[in-house]
Amino acid sequence: MNKLSFKLGMFIFIFMIIVEAILFFFLYKSLADNRIEEVMDNLLSRGNSHRDVLEKRFDESTLNHVALMESEAKTIVVITDYEKSVLAKSEPVNESLDSMIHSNISEITHKGLILHDEWKENKYVATVSPIRIDGNVEGFVYMFANTAIIKGVIKELSNQFMLAGIITLFLTVFAIFILSHFITRPLVRMKLATEELMKGNMKVSLGYKRSDELGQLSNSIVILAGDLERLKEERKEFLASISHELRTPITYIKGYANIASREKISDQEREKYLRILKEESEHLTLLIKNLFELAKMDQNQFVIYKENVYICEIIQKVKEKMTPIFKDKQISFELKCEPDLQVAVDSERFHQVLINLIDNAINHSGELSKVRLHVEQSKPGLITISISDDGNGIPKEELPFIFERLYRVDKSRSRSLGGSGLGLSIVKEIIEKHGGQVHAESNLEKGTTISIELQEDG
Ligand SMILES: Nc1ncnc2c1ncn2[C@@H]1O[C@H](COP(=O)(O)OP(=O)(O)OP(=O)(O)O)[C@@H](O)[C@H]1O
Ligand SMILES: [Mg+2]
Incomplete structure (x- = not known):
C-alpha cells in the first residue's frame, strides 16, 4: 500500500471522483430543473388555452366539453366560478385537489400562475388561469398534474446519470491504472537498478528508449x-x-x-x-x-594561492636552480621568454610544475643535447609554456597514458632514474587547478614537447 503507483493512482482517483461528482451534480440539477419547468409551463399553457375557449363562450356545454376533453389526458382540469365553487371537472375532486383549489391566490394576472410546484412533497402540481369576461373575473381554470409523472421523468434521468456515472468510473479507474503504470514502471525499474548498484553489481541495463x-x-x-x-x-x-x-x-x-x-x-x-x-x-x-x-x-584540500607574477621571473629562478644539473649532464638549456607576460599563478606550485617537466626532459635526453623552454603569448589572453627536448621520445600508443598516476613508459629505465610515475599527474592536477591545460607531443628518438596553456588573467 506504500507503493508509488498506488499512492499516485489513489490521488488521481480521488481528485477525478470529486471533479466528476461536482460536474454530475450541477448537470443533473439543471437538467431536472429544466424538465420540471417544462412540465409546469405545459400545464399552465394548457390551462390558458382552456381559459381562452371559455372566455369566448362561458356556458354549460362549453364547460362540459372542456372537462370531457381533459378526461382523456393525463392532466386534470377543474373549472370554478369566482367563489371557487366547482362548475366542471374532468375527474372527481378529492381532498388534496380541493385544498389546492381553496389555497389563497393573491395577485393573479391574465397569464395565470403556477400554484404549487412542490413535486417532491405533494401528490399534484397545479396552475391556475383566471377567466376574465368584460373586465371581470368570472372564474378560474385549475390544471393539475400528478407528480408521479414528474417523478417518473426524474427517475429516468437519474437512471441515465447512474449509468453514465458507472461508465465514467470504470473509464477513470482504467485510465489511472494505465497512467500510473506508465509513470511508475520505469521508476520501479530504476529503483531495482540502483539497488543492484548498491550491492556492487555495476552491470545494470534499463533498456529505456524514452526521451522524456x-x-x-x-x-x-x-x-x-x-x-x-x-x-x-x-x-x-x-x-x-x-x-x-x-x-x-x-x-x-x-x-x-x-x-x-x-x-x-x-x-x-x-x-x-x-x-x-x-x-x-x-x-x-x-x-x-x-x-x-x-x-x-x-579531496579538494589542495589550495592554490594565485597571485599576478611576471612568469619569466619564476622561470629564471628555476633555471638558476637547475644549472648545475644541466652542467653535470652536459645538456644545454635554451630559454625564450617574452619579458612582460604576467599571469596569475601559485608561484610555489608553478615552480614545482616546471621542475618536474625539466627533470623529465633531462632524464630522457642524451649528453650534449638541448632542452628548450619557450614562453609566448600564443593567442590574445592565452600564454603557452612549452618544454621540449631531443631525447628518446614516447611511443605514440603510450602517449595518452603518461599523465596517469604511477604510469611509466620504460619501467626499468625510469626506476633507475628514481622515477615513480607521479610527476606528470601532479603537473596535470596543478595546471588544471589553475584553469589551464597540458598536452604532450612526442616523436620516438626525436624528442618530446610538453605544453602548458594558461589564461593570462588567470
Ligand atoms: N620528456 C620525456 N621524454 C620521454 N619520456 C618522457 C618524458 N617525460 C615523461 N616521459 C615518460 O612518461 C612517464 C611519466 O612521467 P612522470 O614524470 O609522470 O614520471 P617519472 O618521471 O617516471 O617519475 P617522477 O616524475 O614521479 O619522478 C615517464 O616514466 C617517462 O616514461
Ligand atoms: Mg617525472
Missing part, C-alpha cells in the same frame, strides 16, 4: 553505473600499483641493509651500500610525499 525526463533519468543511471565501475577498476589498479611501488624500494632497502650489516665486507663497499640505502629511502620519502599531495588534490 524519466528516459533521461534512466540514461543517467546507466552512465553513472559505468562511471562507478570504471572508478572501481581504477582504484583497484591504483592500489595494486601503489603496493608494488612501495614494495620495490623496501625490498631493496632490506637487501642492501642485510649486505651492509655483514662483517666481512670492506669499508668502501659498506659506504656504497649505505649510500644506496639513503637514496632508496629518499626515493621512498618522495614517493610518499607525492602520493600524499595527490590525495590532497583528490
Whole structure:
C-alpha cells in the first residue's frame, strides 16, 4: 500500500471522483430543473388555452366539453366560478385537489400562475388561469398534474446519470491504472537498478528508449553505473600499483641493509651500500610525499594561492636552480621568454610544475643535447609554456597514458632514474587547478614537447 503507483493512482482517483461528482451534480440539477419547468409551463399553457375557449363562450356545454376533453389526458382540469365553487371537472375532486383549489391566490394576472410546484412533497402540481369576461373575473381554470409523472421523468434521468456515472468510473479507474503504470514502471525499474548498484553489481541495463525526463533519468543511471565501475577498476589498479611501488624500494632497502650489516665486507663497499640505502629511502620519502599531495588534490584540500607574477621571473629562478644539473649532464638549456607576460599563478606550485617537466626532459635526453623552454603569448589572453627536448621520445600508443598516476613508459629505465610515475599527474592536477591545460607531443628518438596553456588573467 506504500507503493508509488498506488499512492499516485489513489490521488488521481480521488481528485477525478470529486471533479466528476461536482460536474454530475450541477448537470443533473439543471437538467431536472429544466424538465420540471417544462412540465409546469405545459400545464399552465394548457390551462390558458382552456381559459381562452371559455372566455369566448362561458356556458354549460362549453364547460362540459372542456372537462370531457381533459378526461382523456393525463392532466386534470377543474373549472370554478369566482367563489371557487366547482362548475366542471374532468375527474372527481378529492381532498388534496380541493385544498389546492381553496389555497389563497393573491395577485393573479391574465397569464395565470403556477400554484404549487412542490413535486417532491405533494401528490399534484397545479396552475391556475383566471377567466376574465368584460373586465371581470368570472372564474378560474385549475390544471393539475400528478407528480408521479414528474417523478417518473426524474427517475429516468437519474437512471441515465447512474449509468453514465458507472461508465465514467470504470473509464477513470482504467485510465489511472494505465497512467500510473506508465509513470511508475520505469521508476520501479530504476529503483531495482540502483539497488543492484548498491550491492556492487555495476552491470545494470534499463533498456529505456524514452526521451522524456524519466528516459533521461534512466540514461543517467546507466552512465553513472559505468562511471562507478570504471572508478572501481581504477582504484583497484591504483592500489595494486601503489603496493608494488612501495614494495620495490623496501625490498631493496632490506637487501642492501642485510649486505651492509655483514662483517666481512670492506669499508668502501659498506659506504656504497649505505649510500644506496639513503637514496632508496629518499626515493621512498618522495614517493610518499607525492602520493600524499595527490590525495590532497583528490579531496579538494589542495589550495592554490594565485597571485599576478611576471612568469619569466619564476622561470629564471628555476633555471638558476637547475644549472648545475644541466652542467653535470652536459645538456644545454635554451630559454625564450617574452619579458612582460604576467599571469596569475601559485608561484610555489608553478615552480614545482616546471621542475618536474625539466627533470623529465633531462632524464630522457642524451649528453650534449638541448632542452628548450619557450614562453609566448600564443593567442590574445592565452600564454603557452612549452618544454621540449631531443631525447628518446614516447611511443605514440603510450602517449595518452603518461599523465596517469604511477604510469611509466620504460619501467626499468625510469626506476633507475628514481622515477615513480607521479610527476606528470601532479603537473596535470596543478595546471588544471589553475584553469589551464597540458598536452604532450612526442616523436620516438626525436624528442618530446610538453605544453602548458594558461589564461593570462588567470
Ligand atoms: N620528456 C620525456 N621524454 C620521454 N619520456 C618522457 C618524458 N617525460 C615523461 N616521459 C615518460 O612518461 C612517464 C611519466 O612521467 P612522470 O614524470 O609522470 O614520471 P617519472 O618521471 O617516471 O617519475 P617522477 O616524475 O614521479 O619522478 C615517464 O616514466 C617517462 O616514461
Ligand atoms: Mg617525472
